[in-house]
Amino acid sequence: xxxxxxxxxxxxxxxxxxxxxxxxxxxxxxxxxxxxxxxxxxxxxxxxxxxxxxxxxxxxxxxxxxxxxxxxxxxxxxxxxxxxxxxxxxxxxxxxxxxxxxxxxxxxxxxxxxxxxxxxxxxxxxxxxxxxxxxxxxxxxxxxxxxxxxxxxxxxxxxxxxxxxxxxxxxxxxxxxxxxxxxxxxxxxxxxxxxxxxxxxxxxxxxxxxxxxxxxxxxxxxxxxxxxxxxxxxxxxxxxxxxxxxxxxxxxxxxxxxxxxxxx
Numbered sequence: 001x002x003x004x005x006x007x008x009x010x011x012x013x014x015x016x017x018x019x020x021x022x023x024x025x026x027x028x029x030x031x032x033x034x035x036x037x038x039x040x041x042x043x044x045x046x047x048x049x050x051x052x053x054x055x056x057x058x059x060x061x062x063x064x065x066x067x068x069x070x071x072x073x074x075x076x077x078x079x080x081x082x083x084x085x086x087x088x089x090x091x092x093x094x095x096x097x098x099x100x101x102x103x104x105x106x107x108x109x110x111x112x113x114x115x116x117x118x119x120x121x122x123x124x125x126x127x128x129x130x131x132x133x134x135x136x137x138x139x140x141x142x143x144x145x146x147x148x149x150x151x152x153x154x155x156x157x158x159x160x161x162x163x164x165x166x167x168x169x170x171x172x173x174x175x176x177x178x179x180x181x182x183x184x185x186x187x188x189x190x191x192x193x194x195x196x197x198x199x200x201x202x203x204x205x206x207x208x209x210x211x212x213x214x215x216x217x218x219x220x221x222x223x224x225x226x227x228x229x230x231x232x233x234x235x236x237x238x239x240x241x242x243x244x245x246x247x248x249x250x251x252x253x254x255x256x257x258x259x260x261x262x263x264x
Contacts, residue, residue: 001015029082055068063104064106065108068095068100069095070111070123071119072091072092072094072111073088073113074141075116087112091116092117101130105132106134108134108137111138113141128155131157135158135159135160136161142164142165145177147180150180158191159191163192163194163195165214166195166196178217192218195222198225207237215250221244223240223245243256243259
């Protein structure tokens with residue numbers, strides 16, 4: 001049994017097993033003096049031979065998609081993210097694509113910061129060579145994007161890539177990088193979405209500035225609410241989330257102040 005967040009309740013239904021082993025960041029990471037601390041004793045890591053075994057996709061009826069990690073870890077150490085506490089402040093290769101992919105038409109890559117890995121070129125080339133449709137579902141670090149990295153990502157049969165603009169104060173670094181990536185790839189908003197972290201350390205005006213800026217650059221913003229436990233339907237950030245994340249509404253209603261959730 002595993003979970004990502006400590007506030008997620010455990011699975012309550014009966015499990016027909018003699019023993020249940022719990023692990024994952026939801027069990028092994030806790031806040032100590034405002035900082036996330038990893039407790040290895042509470043994390044039941046899989047044996048190495050199991051960690052690297054080819055997944056049994058048939059357990060979930062999955063036939064045409066492969067899921068996995070080529071790298072782990074991230075050098076950023078952001079206060080709102082579990083990755084550095086659990087996997088370390090360094091991106092490193094953990095597998096080749098063949099470990100979890102055997103010709104499936106689709107690949108979902110879950111790496112936290114693949115282009116920060118020293119082996120990024122080798123790993124991106126494996127995705128290119130697969131000729132599969134690839135969804136890079138975590139936020140690629142646009143701050144360390146280069147022309148060479150963008151050119152290689154362009155060669156991947158990308159279903160979609162996701163970036164993140166979490167820190168408002170990074171705007172002078174991030175905006176030119178976003179523009180350069182668009183110039184190199186020519187990809188439209190449909191292929192390029194950006195996670196926008198809210199209610200962590202930004203104001204609503206700063207959230208809106210990021211959202212409007214991304215839309216103007218032809219990226220699809222996607223609002224992520226940091227403190228879900230202490231927000232409800234009347235919270236402005238929840239209204240913002242409903243407006244932005246419903247693509248049809250977001251494209252129809254151009255300004256947040258014109259959005260009325262009671263009308264759809």
